[in-house]
Amino acid sequence: MGRILGGPLAAYDPGQFFCELLGATAAADPATLDPSRRLILQRLAGMDLDELRRRAAVAETELYNLGITFTVYSERDAIDRILPFDILPRVLTAAEWDIVERGVIQRVAALNRFLHDIYHEQKILRDGVVPADLVLGNSNFRPEMVGLDVPHGTYVHVCGTDIVRDEAGRFLVLEDNARTPSGVSYVIENRHMMARVFPDLMAGLAVRPIGEYGMRLLGAMAEIAAPSVGEPQVVLLSPGIYNSAYFEHVFLAREMGVPLVEGRDLVVEDGGVWMRTVAGLAPVHAIYRRLNDEFLDPAMFRPDSVLGVRGLMEAWRKGRVAIANAVGTGVADDKAVYAYMPRIIRYYLDQEPILANVETHICREADGLRYTLDHLDTLVVKPVGESGGYGLIIGPHATRAELAAFREKLLADPANYISQPMVRLSVAPTLCAEGIAARHVDLRPFAITGHNTWVLPGGLTRVALRPGSLVVNSSQGGGSKDTWVLA
């Protein structure tokens, strides 16, 4: 390895973790290294650390100037922040990607079959594969959806599957995001940024392109619009500029070439959905919404929502407009239902899961709770209803006082928690204050489903920039990397 890891990589040490750039070779024979990875390593070895830092600074300025930012509002001010961008890419070989791609397609198929079933016959509940109360008592189960048929049986049109790798390099699903997953704009903007500041690293390498995402998404929206409409008018429904993902909404509207609308731009009249234009009301046939279920329609859900459109659900139920993702998908990506996903895949598809789950203990079950209490200091315990890495405890990193306090919370409401062993997440070389160092990463591929499922090659690689940290969420010190899938 010494010869390969020269220059700024000389001191790089992935330690006991699986390295995304060195692959399984980290501890084995460098001669077996994938030729493309070898070339990337050689190119990096030939660079100067100062040069890398200069390019990273250029990228950061560009992201700021282009407004690829999220805005943090205070009483007096609006501060623009960029999602930190690491200029060293995460590289997946064709063989590695094949596993992820097939696994994601399988998982999305199972999620859609599951959602169709629980909103129709509920066979899986009657067969006792998934506890009925876990689904029917779930706050994200929408009784309004029962009996409603959606085009092609697709509920989850856009899915973001959070995947990690353990120390053996095995891909494991950490979480399904089947509501309004975000991050795909960073995937594509990161690639643009790499092409600008680091063209010499990619030169001559066959990296799979990702530019067709918008077209694919628009295609799926057209597939779910009523067939009677010749050229459906698609819109993207956003909560507006104060939403932290507003940049992504803009990005996707532009990539699809469709208007970005807010609830106040839409109106339901004569059973259909219309947008207010300078020429009067114009029909809308399909809505890619980036608004949570409970804000969509004040007539049906939260009556205080000013972000939604009154009557939208009724127009949808009558087939006058298509909505993606469907309402009520939140019950499928719930952390408690997640534990049953391997069984759900076997039940509907009669296949073994291509991507395994992280071993999960369900605290609502006596065995799971006992195991969790007995091993609290070695487990990660998560509340089932939270996202963004909030409210969880990482046993091995917690103090005794923190563990004791958490034990109280867990005992007070066991059904609210699941626990998992701490996965020793894979690492990737990352430009840090001390030079190029190993930082933990995850992967969120994005799958689009209209009639069929298509997976964007690669996905969002999030990186925990703090040394040793396993939390990759942007709200907690995470950044992102460009993700290359080699052809």
Added chain:
Amino acid sequence: MSDTLADSTDAPRPAQLLSRYAGSIFWLARQMERTENLARILDVTETFTRHARDEEGWLAVVRINADEARFFATHAAPTAQAVTHFYVLDRDNPTSIAATLAQARENARLLRPLISTEMWSQINIFHHRMRQLNAADIAPSHLSQLCADIKQACQTHTGITEGTFYRDAGWTFYMLGRHIERADQITRLVDIKYHMLLPSADAVGSALDVGQWHALLRAAAGYHAFRRKFPRDMTPAMVAGFLLLNHGFPRSLVHSVRLTQATLAQLRSSYRLRGADAALERLEDLSAVLTETSIDTLIARGLHEFLDWVQRELIGLHATIAARFWPAEG
């Protein structure tokens, strides 16, 4: 208009332009023009007052923006320092450059799905730079340079917009905002020196006075054009007539009003937006006055009163356009 070429072949569906976008793009154009013109006004005022510690000169800026009440609520006297701070840095003053640009940038952000990336990025960078200004940047010794920089950034915006903004109904609403704002702003610029043109004060200007009319022309980027048109002479009436009624001068009142009419007509013809009829009708009085009246008549009747009336007509026009194209929801 030179930008209608594409319309005859594949006119985009006007229905695609959201009312909210039309309002925002119209405002964005106004805000960028307003920023440029405010920089011009501050620059020329700085020139006027350079040799005399003339609070009257700075008061005029407050007066033409109709900001007396708000200004004097927080300031004792219209000193150079107070007025420049009020109009450049003060984010609590909605008519300041800082506040206007912040609004423009919010509009641009809202319009990101519609405008070009280059338009957005330039406004974003401009806005961030203006936010970093401090008291030292508006000191008398720096003010002229700062105004030049602001003017140039606005003109860069204008050029990027011309070169990158897709020509559909959105562009047309942008142009409408620009022309109306230019019409309004030239009346404010002329109004700075209206008192030199009071009917009773038709005496020949002093040396200082002629210098000030030079400066006014320069502030409007009209000095050389004026010289080409009138090589031998310069009276206040000629300058006012040039700035208001000359058809060839791109910032003149009559030119901006004609372009406003042409743009409204284009909304009607290229995009079949019938709402433009009401706006064209609203503009008829102003158009007729500009056609039929000479500068001498305007001065004789009272130039300040005329400029005030023009501003009110333009406010009425704006209200008509808003009511037709982006009515309040509900």
